[in-house]
Amino acid sequence: MTTEFQNIKLEKGHPIQNYFDETVLIHSIADKLIQVDINNDFQKFYNLFNQLATIEKRFERKENQLFPFLEKIGWTGPSQNMWSFHDIIRQIFRIVRQNIEEKNLISAQHNTELVVQNIYRLLEVEETVLFPNALEILSDDDWKVMRKGEDEIGWMLADAPPNFPSEPDYIHPSKDTEKRTDLIFDKKATHYDEGYMTVEQVNLLFKTLPIDLTYVDENDKVIFYNRGEERVFPRSAGIIGREVRFCHPPKSVDTVLKILEAFRKGEKNEASFWINYKDRLIYIRYFAVRNSAKEYKGVIEMSQDITDIKQIDGERRLLEWK
Numbered sequence: 001m002t003t004e005f006q007n008i009k010l011e012k013g014h015p016i017q018n019y020f021d022e023t024v025l026i027h028s029i030a031d032k033l034i035q036v037d038i039n040n041d042f043q044k045f046y047n048l049f050n051q052l053a054t055i056e057k058r059f060e061r062k063e064n065q066l067f068p069f070l071e072k073i074g075w076t077g078p079s080q081n082m083w084s085f086h087d088i089i090r091q092i093f094r095i096v097r098q099n100i101e102e103k104n105l106i107s108a109q110h111n112t113e114l115v116v117q118n119i120y121r122l123l124e125v126e127e128t129v130l131f132p133n134a135l136e137i138l139s140d141d142d143w144k145v146m147r148k149g150e151d152e153i154g155w156m157l158a159d160a161p162p163n164f165p166s167e168p169d170y171i172h173p174s175k176d177t178e179k180r181t182d183l184i185f186d187k188k189a190t191h192y193d194e195g196y197m198t199v200e201q202v203n204l205l206f207k208t209l210p211i212d213l214t215y216v217d218e219n220d221k222v223i224f225y226n227r228g229e230e231r232v233f234p235r236s237a238g239i240i241g242r243e244v245r246f247c248h249p250p251k252s253v254d255t256v257l258k259i260l261e262a263f264r265k266g267e268k269n270e271a272s273f274w275i276n277y278k279d280r281l282i283y284i285r286y287f288a289v290r291n292s293a294k295e296y297k298g299v300i301e302m303s304q305d306i307t308d309i310k311q312i313d314g315e316r317r318l319l320e321w322k
Helices: 003-007 015-033 042-053 057-072 076-099 105-137 138-149 199-208 252-264
Strands: 212-216 222-225 269-276 280-290 294-307
Touching: 015 042, 015 057, 015 138, 042 057, 042 076, 042 105, 057 076, 057 105, 057 138, 076 105, 105 138, 252 280, 252 294
Parallel strands: none
Antiparallel strands: 212 222, 212 294, 269 280, 280 294
């Protein structure tokens, strides 16, 4: 293998790195192939020969991906000369297959040695002329576009190479602590504990949530509810500013007030109930709202129709979505 080949360092998945990885494989297959006695171990010879014949994928990638990019900048030599070299090797492969069909094993072995010799000559030209020059004259954008087109053709390699440029390693959101500085937010956006959103985005968020939310402040006044497409319980703008005691049926008011008092005193932080309402199972939960100093700032009431959720069984994973 040439010094030029050994000294070039490229990212995995780069088109030229893929050729390099195939070159290593080609040498391995070819070296084994020419040492096999076809008469004593025909099956091994035949298997290795078929593996080497997958070099056709390499030829097709060069002819349909690499060469066109080189032609665009005026280097037509590879298309005019190396393509002819490919065709010579293809022809020798066809001759060997014909030798095998005719049971002419002596000629098959001789012509196999000939095809290996031609492949080695081709690899040397690639490593000393084609690849180094291509790396020098083609841009990173050229290689990125080229790599996308290679998937349709394929490789000699058993496993497809990684994408180029490589995708970043997956980091679970809970462990992603890098603060990004290249984000641009709407000028009207407001900073929340984590992130920025406009009033419109906040309204869309609350409207899209598949739950009913009502916020009662520390003075027991309703200050917010979300307008979902399908609410569990009806709400209207008239509720804003109303005392929470007047937002529940008389028979349940005392219990609601006891919950709020327990929240205010810090005795409880959550209360949960579930009822049947219009033939649906409704899950109702109250959560105490406290600031960083643990001071009581009100309560969130959350209502959710869990009828369908309760019927869920087994699994349906994300990758099964259609």
